[in-house]
Amino acid sequence: MRIGEIAVVGPNASAKREFIRNVSDEIVVQTDDLIFGRLRINNQLVVHLYGVNYSVENNSPLWDLVSQKLLGYVVLFNWSQQDSYIEVQKMVDSLSSIKQLPIVIAANVPGGAEILPPEFLEIKMNLQAHCEFTFCDVSNVDSVKKILVTLVDAVIEKIA
Amino acid sequence: MERKRILIAVNTPSDVEKLRKQLATSGYEVKVVNNGTAALNLSREFQPHLVLSELTLAKVDGHHLLREFKGNASTRRVSFVMMSSHRSVDERVHTISLGVDDYITVPFDMREVVSRIKILLEESESIELSAARNSKGFAGNLCDMNIIETAQALEIGKKSGVLVVLSGDDEGVIFIRDGEIVDVEMAEVPPAQALFRMFTWSDGTFRFDIEAVEQPSRFDVSTADLIKRGMVYKDRWDQLCQGLPSLQTSLTKNKKNGILPRSEDEKAVLSIVNGNSKTLDLVKNSELDDLRTLKTVIKLFNEGRLKESPPQALSAKSNFNGKLSKSPNSRITRLVGSFLHSSLRSDATKFSSRIDRFGGSESSRGSHPSTISNQIHLNKSELLMIREKLLNRGKG
Structure with missing residues (x-):
């Protein structure tokens, strides 16, 4: 498998x-500390999704355990919780320092990002080449799948 | 119709006697052994369709047994169910990550176990049928037939298909059309170098799936020429390897003998030696081609400027020395909203400036305790399958 x-x-x-x-x-x-989901693609291929606590300073052995066959990371945070973005930045920085894998930074906005007025999207931010930023609504299946497709596309681009 | 065979490996067979009887009544052929070695020995003759194993098994434990089954091409498709009284999440995740098909916590409900076994066997049969219908090809071990020999055989037979090669954590994919190698894929490695690298692999497995290969050729020489060059390359590689204790040897800089680079090649190699670098990792991560890197490493080793790492240093630091495939500044991309108030902006600036330095040798990446590698473990076609599944399916 x-x-x-x-x-x-x-x-x-x-x-x-x-x-x-x-x-x-x-x-x-x-x-x-963990949610572990399995997505079966076909009889020979399966995707494991690990929702894990990641600490910049100190990670449990669990982290190494779940990160052996990683395709990439989704760094998820609630758009409404502004302070959490500082933590997200540190996470992205730390994850990037371990392994140059694709990262999708997903800002969860209940109801979708379309509720945000355009002027909210004016500040440009330098992200590393392997990072993508996008909005999502974790309660919406299609939105979640879209995040994963974005990540998989980035992985495909990486190995191309 | 053939009866499905189930092999049960438990320390105390009497504990599963009721289950054995129930499975036999359900039409399965069941054998029970009381240790892992017996399970391995019996499996060759019995050829089970499903193995139900206790985790803490005598002689060869359940994890080992699972690795043996899933690591062997001939038994990889045997369904494997692990039974354990452990409720540790770490243990459970570890077992699942090894490829187990189901996990049962002891004590168990017998009806549930029988039902899960039935589902697994039906699923497995459907997979086998589907595989038999859809797949043609062959598989083998590199120790029996290396990639040069395989490529030669496919060239003579003018076969078309995809050759997937696995060696340790490394994977390469060779696309062949009418016997001619048209493309090679390996994470972050150019096609020709990837092909020659695979030619040197002597440990691992390969699988060739016969299928139409449409992509244009990325090589401007014939496969016969590639194979000839590959043979010369492999000879040279093998000769060089004799100059080192092992490719798994961890090397560190020997400051006593001077570590200042005397050439560009030395500079390239020394810049990625981080105190506990395995020779093989240096070869993989170097910006030079594999032979030049190996040659330089050996020269530095013979001159005493690189030395074997002391054993205690092996696990202390990261071995990440990956080459960056893209410039860190190559893409200024996405937009972040104005919810970033002033303090956040300040942090964002610092963050960006850290990113700007990321490619530099002074990055903090070397201090992380993890020692994971920097490779994508799936190939492009598998990633495309995931993508397609995500785009086409509903939930569940």
Whole structure:
């Protein structure tokens, strides 16, 4: 069985849980620290989605365990919680320092990003070449899938 | 119709006697062994369709047994169910990451176990049928037939298809049309170098799936020429390898003997030696081609400017020395909203400036305790399958 792993990290546990629940065929494990979902692609290929706590300073052995076959990371945060973005920046920086894998930074906006007025999208930010920024609504299955497609596209681009 | 065979490996067979009887009543052929070695030995003759194993098994434990089954091309498709009384999440995740098909916590409900086994076997049969219908090809071990020999055989037979080669954590894919190699894929490695690298692999497995290959050729020489060059390359590689204890040897700079580079090649190699770099990792991560890197490493080693790392240093630091495939500043992209108030903007600026320095040797990446590699473990066609599935399916 071929396995691709995607780690979903971010400061908000419930957002990660909802994200993974919305796209997995089955939830294999769920605890306070971890949600592990499995998405079967075909008889030889499966995607493991890990919603894990990621700490910039100190990570549990669990982190190394789930990061052996990583395709990339989704860094998820709630757009409404402004302070959490500082943590997100640190996470992205730290993840990038470990492994140059694609990262999709996903800002969860209930109801979708279209509710935001255009003037909210004016500040440009330099992101590394392997980082994408996008909005999503973790309660919406299509929105969650879109995030994963963005990540997979970035992985394909990386190996091209 | 052939009866499905189930092999149960538990320390105390009497514990599963009721289950054995129930499975036998359900029409399965069941054998029970009381240790992992017996399970491995019996599996060759019994050729089970499903293995139900206890995790803490005598002699060869359940994880080892699982690796043996999933790591062997002939038994990879045998369904494997692990039973354990452990409720540790780490343990469970680890087992699942090894490729187990199902995980049962002891004590279990017998009806549930029988039902899960039935579903797994039906699923497996459907997979086999589908595979038999859709797939033609062959697989083997590199120790029996290396990639040069395989490529020669495919060239003579003028076959078309995809050759997937696995060696340790590395994977390469060779696309062949009418016997001619038209393209090679390996994460972050140019096609020709990737092909020659695979020619040197002597440990691992390969699988060739016969299928139409449409893509244009990326090589301007014939496969016969590529193979000839590959043979010369492999000879040279093998000769060079004799100059080192092992490609797995971890090397560090020997400051006593001077570590200032005396050439561009030395500079390229020394810049990626971070204290515990395995020779093979240096070869993979160097901006030079593999032979030049290996030659330079050996020269530095023979001159005493690189030395073997002391054992205690091996796991202390990261071995990440990956080449950046893109310039860190190559893309100024996305927009972040004005919710970033002034303090956040300040942080964002710092963040960006850290990013600007990312490609530099003073980056903090070397201090992270993780030692994971920098490779994508799936190939492009598998990623496209994931993409397609995500785009086409509903939830569940």
